[in-house]
Amino acid sequence: MPAQPVADGLFTWPADQPRLIGSRCRECGVVTFPAQRSCPRCTSVDVEERLLGRTGTLYTWTVQGFRPKPPYAGPEEFEPYGVGYVELPGEVLVETRLTVADPDRLRIGMAVELVIVPFGDQVTYAFAPSEGDAVDASRA
Amino acid sequence: MSAPEVAIVGIGIHPFGRHDGVSGRAMGVHAVREALGDAGVGWSDVDFAFGGSRDGGNADAMVADLGLTGLPFVNVRNGCATGGSALVAASNAIRAGAGDLGVVVGFDKHAPGAFGSDPAAYGLGAWYGETGLMVTTQFFALKIQRYMHDHDITGAALARVAAKAFRNGARNPNAWRRRPLSEEEILAAPMIAHPLTQYMFCSPGEGGVALVLARADQASRYCDRPVHLRSAVIRTRRFGSFEVFSPGLALERADSPSVDAARAAFAQAGIGPEEVAVAQVQDTEAGAEIVHLAECGLCKDGEQEEWLARGVTDIDGALPVNTDGGCLANGEPIGASGLRQVYEVVAQLRGRAGERQVPGDPRVGFTHVYGAPGISACTVLSR
Ligand SMILES: [Zn+2]
Numbered sequence: 001m002p003a004q005p006v007a008d009g010l011f012t013w014p015a016d017q018p019r020l021i022g023s024r025c026r027e028c029g030v031v032t033f034p035a036q037r038s039c040p041r042c043t044s045v046d047v048e049e050r051l052l053g054r055t056g057t058l059y060t061w062t063v064q065g066f067r068p069k070p071p072y073a074g075p076e077e078f079e080p081y082g083v084g085y086v087e088l089p090g091e092v093l094v095e096t097r098l099t100v101a102d103p104d105r106l107r108i109g110m111a112v113e114l115v116i117v118p119f120g121d122q123v124t125y126a127f128a129p130s131e132g133d134a135v136d137a138s139r140a
Numbered sequence: 141m142s143a144p145e146v147a148i149v150g151i152g153i154h155p156f157g158r159h160d161g162v163s164g165r166a167m168g169v170h171a172v173r174e175a176l177g178d179a180g181v182g183w184s185d186v187d188f189a190f191g192g193s194r195d196g197g198n199a200d201a202m203v204a205d206l207g208l209t210g211l212p213f214v215n216v217r218n219g220c221a222t223g224g225s226a227l228v229a230a231s232n233a234i235r236a237g238a239g240d241l242g243v244v245v246g247f248d249k250h251a252p253g254a255f256g257s258d259p260a261a262y263g264l265g266a267w268y269g270e271t272g273l274m275v276t277t278q279f280f281a282l283k284i285q286r287y288m289h290d291h292d293i294t295g296a297a298l299a300r301v302a303a304k305a306f307r308n309g310a311r312n313p314n315a316w317r318r319r320p321l322s323e324e325e326i327l328a329a330p331m332i333a334h335p336l337t338q339y340m341f342c343s344p345g346e347g348g349v350a351l352v353l354a355r356a357d358q359a360s361r362y363c364d365r366p367v368h369l370r371s372a373v374i375r376t377r378r379f380g381s382f383e384v385f386s387p388g389l390a391l392e393r394a395d396s397p398s399v400d401a402a403r404a405a406f407a408q409a410g411i412g413p414e415e416v417a418v419a420q421v422q423d424t425e426a427g428a429e430i431v432h433l434a435e436c437g438l439c440k441d442g443e444q445e446e447w448l449a450r451g452v453t454d455i456d457g458a459l460p461v462n463t464d465g466g467c468l469a470n471g472e473p474i475g476a477s478g479l480r481q482v483y484e485v486v487a488q489l490r491g492r493a494g495e496r497q498v499p500g501d502p503r504v505g506f507t508h509v510y511g512a513p514g515i516s517a518c519t520v521l522s523r
Contacts, residue, residue, distance in 0.1 A: 007267035022388070030379075033388030034265065041379045041390070060289075062281035062333045064272060069256030071269035083278050085389065093389040095273055103334050108289045124271050 006124045010034060011116065012051065013123065018116050019051035020125060022092060031091040052088050054114045055130060059085040059093055061106045073120060086112055086127050099128040143235040147359035147366040148521070150179025150352030151483045154247070156470040157316035159346050164196020164473070167348030168247030169205045171476075175243065175350040179362040183207045186352075187239025190226035192216035193475035196249045220422070220511020221374055222246055223349070223478030227519065228372045230353050240355050247348030248473030255344055262385050262513055276512065277341060277425070279384040281333035284427025286382075288335065291442035293430060295335055299323035300448040301426035302340045302468055308455060309469025311496040316345055317469045340426040345471025349479035351486075365490045367505075370409035370520040375401040377514030384512045395435075398422075401516040402436035402508060409520035413437040416520075417502030418488045419459060420481035422510040423466040433461065436508050436518065460498045463488060478517055481507035489523045 002014045012019045024031050025039035026046040033052060038045045061084035067074070074081075082098030084106070099115060100106055111130035116123050152174025154167035168191065176183060183206045191199030192215055200213040218225040223246035230242040255276060259269040268274050287293060303323045309315035321339055329337040352362070359366035377383050380394030406413055419438055423429035430444045438459060439447060447453060453461035464470065464484040467477060485505030487493045505521045 006271055007265050010265070010267060030390065060282045060286035062278055062285055062335075063331070064275065064278055065330065065332045065334070068272050068275045069253065071256070071259065071266065071274075072272045073270040074272055081272065083273060083282065085282060087391065090391070092391060095387050095389075097271065097273070108286065119271060124267070 003118065003121060003123045006119055006122050011125050013116060017054065018114060018125070019054060020094060020114065022050050022052045023047045024050040033092050033094050052091055052094070056086040056088040056112060056127070058106065058108055058110045058112050059087045060108060061098060063101050063103060075120070082106060084127065097124065097126040099126050105129070144237070145356035146231045146234050146369045147354050147356040148351050148369055148482070148486050149354045149359050149362035149366050150175040150181070151486050152176070152178060152350045153314050153480070153483055154348040155314045156345055156347035156473065156476070156480070164193055164247045164249035164346065164348070165202055167249070167346065168193070168196070168199065168245050168350070169202050171247065171348040171350035172202065172206060172243060172245050175352045179352040181241065181352065181362060184209050185241055186211055186243050187241050188230070188233055189213040189243040189245065190216055190229045191245035192218065192222040192226055193246065193248050194219070194222065194250070196247050196475060199245060199247070202245070219515060220474055220509050221478065221515045221517040222475045223482070224372065224509055224517020224519070225374055227351070227369070227479070227482065228374055228517070231369055231372050234353060234355055240358060242353045243350060244353060244479065245348070245350040246475040246477075246479045248475040249346045250344035250473065252344070257385070257512070264385065264387065268387055273387065274385060276384055277333045277336070280425045280428055281336050283382060284425070284431065285335060287427065287431050293442070293445050295327060296323070297430060297445050297448045298335065298340055298426040299326045301423065301429045302326045304454060305423065305462060305466045305468035308463055308496055309465025311494070312464045312469070315465045315469045316471045317465065336425050336427060342424055342467035342472045345473050347470070347473040347476045347480070349476045349483050351479060351482060365523065367486045367489045367521050367523055370411060370522050371405045372517070372519045373401045373405040373408065374515065374517045375404065381514060383514035397514055397516040398432055398435040398508060398510050401518040405518040405520050406437065411504055411520050411522065413506070415504045416459065416506045417500070417504050418463060418485060418498050419461050419506045420464070420466065420484055421461060421508040423462055423468050424472065426468070428510070429462065429466065432508055432510060436506065438506070455496055455498055463493065463496050463498060478507070478509040481509065482519060482521070485521050489521060
């Protein structure tokens, strides 16, 4: 049996090409993540589910340097992890863990894509550098 | 008949820091007694009170210590804007004629370490906290990383903000961190959330602040140098602003609540940002001071790099900022933090800020707080 997602309704899983699950306002077209039942822009409640694009660019990033307090449920043995906002073109900015935690290999504007990664005995979503756009740390 | 204007006629503070064995409420009571003494009035003279705390208990429980006079005492709980919200409410009460003399008080006492937050309290799924995305320090790092990229701000500027805070804190007997730190020490400290090191962040702490408010036309009864509260404004976020605790954000960028609150505060006061002689802006971390200076209209985006290099925001600079050491040197007891800024501006405008007094007889001051989940409170004060 595949590992369970950290939450229902967050991303399609199991899937060969997993997608984040957002919502789209039928009135004004605004896309939100996670899916919500009303539109934060025009206040409409006429919204539909939307599977979001799998690739985008890094809008901003940081590296979490200490183990967060509860409710953080990551491993006791703390390893710094990358966090960023990814801009999914024409859709929405998504906050996400990054598979890279080395500041020398992260830059604003780099191409990234959705991956599903282990988190304890569950799985969660993250973004990884796209093939061909990984920053070469030796040249940075 | 027009609504009465509002003046601050008494200020009181319990030193910030760590105070084992002293409750948050006791710090609030200490601050209220000091503020009443400053105004030359007693608790029984007070018509109403507004107060708040996040982790220190109910503010209105203070009546057990201060005296059971039967006055209306309203508890306020509004995150980092708790003090600002209490001040807005008290100011409106005076303007509405609900009383002539009011007390505003904020205090807090937090456990050591970064704040933990409950996703459910913010309408977010449990996964958001469990997977390590609900961390305020992370948000500030994400925001300043992008701001530095867009406006050519360097790590040196971040270090200069922090070094200034600890320099000013060293001159403030009520501050927590009173040891100056060099820019080199600050940059070499452990990285908490890139590009921000340990000494670029404030810590949750303890402390209390109280203010006595009066009708401006009666202020001379209590105080020989009253400071006028020209405006006090709170705003929440609008669609498109870049906010803490947001799993998703709109593609379009709107002004932050700090921009909205500051703009409204200046407009209501009839005073422009260029008239400000001393300012306190939220410096949860060093980058926040840089961003907030621009968001509040006190400088242009990108100008901060040169300002900091030239010492413009130092106590003897053209626009002194966070003259009491800010959150960086005082720590952040959430309920008290916003009122600390007002305390400091009143002290500066009265010319009674001691070793950290801004020279040149400042007449106009400004305060700004920002906090989760996207709220801001600003005040404009003048003599
Ligand atoms: Zn809509």
